[in-house]
Structures are given as C-alpha cells and as structure tokens.
Amino acid sequence: MTATTAEKREPFTTVSSTYVVLPVENIDTDQIIPARFLKVTDKRGLGASVFCDWRFHPDGTPNADFPLNRPDAQGARVLVAGANFGSGSSREHAPWALVGWGLRVVIAPSFADIFKQNAMKNGLLPVEVEPAVYERLVAARHGDARATVTVDLPAQTVTLGTGGRDDSRAAPPSVLARFAIDAFAKECLIHGIDELGYLLDRTADIERYEAKHH
C-alpha cells in the first residue's frame, strides 16, 4: 500500500475478559445509542451515552439494576446479547458507542447485517453462536459474575473461562464454540487493515469500469 492509502488500526487477535449479559432479543440501534446523541460530528465520546435510556433514569441517575451499571460489569470487554442484535438504523454511532464504553466483542445468536459490517470496521468483533451456546454463556454468567470468556479470532473459538473460582483441580477450560467469520473481514481485523486502503489500491480497476460504463 502507498503512503496515502495505508491506515493501520489496532490489530485484533484474542480478547479474554469478564463479560456482561443483556439477554434481550432485537436490541436495536436506537437502544444502543438514542437518536438525540447523533448530533455529534465526531466519533469519540459516545461511550458515556451507550444504552442511555436503559442505563439512566429519566432524571439522569444511574439505573443500578442495569447490567452495564453493576460493579462487576466494569472492565468487561465482551457483551453477550440476544438474537438480531443491532437491528434498525445504519448509524455507525452504535459500534462507536459500544467501543467507547470499552467493548471489543459482542456475542449473540444473530446480528443485523449493517450493524455487523459497521462493527467490524471499528474493531468490534461480532461473534455469532448457536442459541444453545448463547444460553450456556448466559447461565454461566448468572452463576458466577467473575466468569470469563476468551474469544480467539485467529482460531475462531469461544472458550468459557473459570472466573475467579478455585478450580485448580478442575479440567482446563475447553472450547465452547467455533464461530464463522468472513475470511476477508478476519484478515482486516487481525492485521488492522482498513478496506478503504484496499479499494484505493485498486483505482485502476475503477477507472477501467468507469471508462466502460460511464
């Protein structure tokens, strides 16, 4: 790539952390980041408003019961949520807000298309798992707030950790699930490459197409 086209992002390989569970289906982008926060002209600073109407009461005080507000959620880099996560609007503010809060991975039984594309372009990995795996992750977290999960992108695996329990006699954690990901998106994430650089490097093809069609 030439100097003008290359733009490196933080490479994504493996994330291992505690996780937050939001067992709700069809979480739409209006919940992830309500429209009134879309008047910004910057990508930064949206983390403070992520899930705003669920995280805060109308008077602005935090809703202590909301999973992201609990003390044991702080520092978590993985969110586990219900099916059809990210439905609704195409606002890229949704992944910007999730990343701004500190997340690097969302695990769900399914994702809305545009959200999935937007997430990967911002170093947020959408991991699609079978409903049974999702249920297992929810149950494990409900049983132990210190449960951890390891998402290994090169190996495309999700491993349930043992949390803080004394498990020296237990078997080592085994892989809970393998997940599928578009091979090109995976390469881009692992090497921190952005698609625009790829497109710009193929300008000759664009010129050829335009000469023929327009």
Place this chain on the structure above:
Amino acid sequence: MTTPKTLFEKVWSEHIVREEPGVPAMIYIDLQLIHEVTSPQAFDGLRARGLRVRRPDRTFATMDHSTPTLPKNLAVVDPQAEAQLAKLTANCREFGVELFDLTTAEQGIVHVIGPELGLTQPGMTVVCGDSHTSTHGAFGALAFGIGTSEVEHALATQCLLQRKPKTLEIRVDGKLPRGVGAKDIILAVIAKIGTGGATGHVIEYRGSAIEALDMEERMTICNMSIEAGARAGMIAPDEKTFVWLEGRRFAPKGDEWTAAVARWSALRTDDGATFDASVSLDASTLAPMITYGTNPGMGIAVTDRVPDPSSGATPSDQATIAKALAYMDLEAGAPIAGRRVDVVFIGSCTNSRMGDLRAAANVMRGRKVAAGVRVLVVPGSKAIKHQAEAEGLDQVFRAAGAEWREAGCSMCIAMNGDQLSPGQYAVSTSNRNFEGRQGRGGRTFLASPLTAAASAITGKVTDPRTLSFDTSNARNDIGVQS
C-alpha cells in the same frame, strides 16, 4: 442460452468492478445520497488522508434529520444540530457536492427527494448512510443503507466491498380490500417473517398486488424492507415507473431517455430464475394493520386483540412480547382498537408523499381532530408541500385542527424538536416503533395514513373502514414534479 437471472442478479453483475477469490466483490456505486447525521466523520476521514470525492457528479446531499419543521420558527433545535448542519454545508462546499439545503426548493427527506428529482433510476446502485435507502428499490435499483465508514469508501472510490446477498421472493397476489394499502401489506409481511426474517437477503416484491401499486406505494413497501432485516428491497420497473420518471430533472432526456427505457425494460426476473427463499401473501385477506409492540414485526390487524406473551413460539419470544407490553402499558387480550391516542404523526420517508397526504386529507376533510389530540402532518419534501398546498390539503388539515409543517424527518426520529413526551401514545405513519424512537418514554403504534387520520378524528386507535371517506383522488400515478 444464458442462465435465467433474478432482477437483483442482473443489477449486481452489471456493477462488479473486480472479483477476487476470498474477497468480497468490489461493487460500483452509481449514486450516493448524503445527509447531515452520518456524513461528517466520513468527510473528516477524507481530509485526514488528503482524499477528494471521486465523483461529485454522482453525490448529492440534503438536510432532513435534525432540521426543524416549524413554519415560522426555523431556528435549529440546539447548537449541536446547528453545528452539524453547518458542517454539512462546509463539507459540500469544500468537496464540490451539490447540497439541497433548507433554503432550496428541492430540500426534503433524502429518500423522498432522490426519486422526486429523478436521481434514482432503474438498474442503478444507490447508497446512503441511512438504512431506509431500501426505498429507492421501488424503481428497480439496488439500494441499501451503509455506515459512515462505507460512506467514506464510496465518497473516495465510488466503490464498496460487498459479499453477494441471497435473494428472497415475496409474492403478494390478489386485490386489496378498500381501506387497506401498501403500508398494511408491508406491516403484514414483517409480522409474518419477523424483524430478522430477511437478514442477509435482498427482497424482490412481485405479484399482481405489487404490480397494481403506484410508485409512491411501491416506495412505502421497499422502504420498510430493512425492518425485516433485508439488505434491500426491489420491484421490477414497468410502464408506471417510466411514466413517473419521465421529465424529472435528472432523468435522461431525448434519445438517451429512449435508450434508457429500452435498457430498463429488461430489468425483470427471467422465467425460470430461482430465489434462495420465497414467501407469499394474499392481499385480499388483509385488514388495516397496526403494531402493538416495540419492533415493527409486532403487527396485528386493527380489529385484533393485543397478543398474550404465552402466544410466543419460544421462551425468548414470550419474554420479548412481555417486555413490549410492559413498555407500551398494554394489556394482553384487550382489543387494540379503542386505545387512547395522544399524538398522531403523518410523515416520514415511509408515508409523506402526495398519495399519503391525500388519503389522510380524505379522512379528515370536514371533520375535527378529537379534543386533546395533537396531530402533525409533515410533508416529505418542499415540492410535496408545495403541491399539497396547491391542492388545498393544508387547509383541510388546518381546518381539522392539525399542524401543517415544513419538510423533514420530524417526529420519526426525535432529534429535531418534534417528539413525544414520556408515556404518550402516538399513531405514526413512520417505520419504527422502537422504545424511545419518537421521544424518550414515548409509545408508538405504526399504521397507514388512513388509520392514522381516522385515529386523529376519534382520539383512539381506529379502523379507518368504520368512517366514510372519499378515495377517488388518493392514487397518484404521476407524483409531484420538482
């Protein structure tokens, strides 16, 4: 003999710039539409890399989401929105993009003005940083919403990297009963297949009921494809499409027009072409639809009762319904008709065109809005506003006690000053009933312009077929010219 192709496959293969194994296809974008909310970070990205807009002649901008719609007081809702609009103006100037701002006669909701100006044409690829870009598929274009990163990609290269979506045929045959329209068809489709039912697919709507729709109604259908999770929705162009487009500002002229129509006429699914999935619906059995819950798939006939959570197919469906009923404060088993309504919103890229306004006016003509109900009628574009006023529709709305506003997204999105108060119920002709979509704590019933207007008159959710009204002028085969 070539293999039979679907409409989508024809448009897709025409736009492949490059295909490599293991990499998504590089697709050429014929038209990109821009608005103030999802573009500033994309222009910043161009500046950071020292890039230009590759094809300013294929890029057009408008202001719609955060613009005020109050006629006399055009002050923007807050300094942040003002800064966002100013940024769009500055970006368009710097990068040479034509902008239809608030001072121009062309301004309006991005998905209303694209077709109105003849920018949207059959066989094109159209993108916009907005999920309802699917609207433009009504013309046989492949049109889809993208995020801000892809807005930047398309600005810089006029291309996007896309995996080929699958195809879903939605067949709607039969004759629509009186009082039932395009909005009811699409709400019934989404209720049937669910909000994730078309994920990963491009829908082609076909069948006699679709062919019978005018262009505005087809836009209403394609507009809500995204609410079923679809990548795009398309309808094959036909004579109605060509009649609607001819003479519009950016439509081809003279010999170019003749050549274009010949080309466009081939844009239909070949006999024997196959879809990855197929769903069908009988239009003659439909009733006016309304949503009771917090996603667009929660639609029922206006004559139905609010479902019980136990009717959900799976435990998580049951939890979803229970959560929705709690937010909406509705009782399972109660009839939806007769529910109190505080606000009625007639507008949005789904239902703010001439046919929608005429239909609403037909119901409201000579009647009064129920006491205590606030009614907003918001045309989709300045051109529509102008035409509606020429037909005296504004007078009908005003005489009934409704507010007649300037063009914009208005109460569809609650980021421009028009919004619900916590706990209020609205019958809305828009496309999303998500929690807080029309204002924090607000509760939305999605419905057609007829149902919305009837509900405005009675102050309750109302089946429009229970009122008498004229329907002779509602169809709009030509649409407004600007």
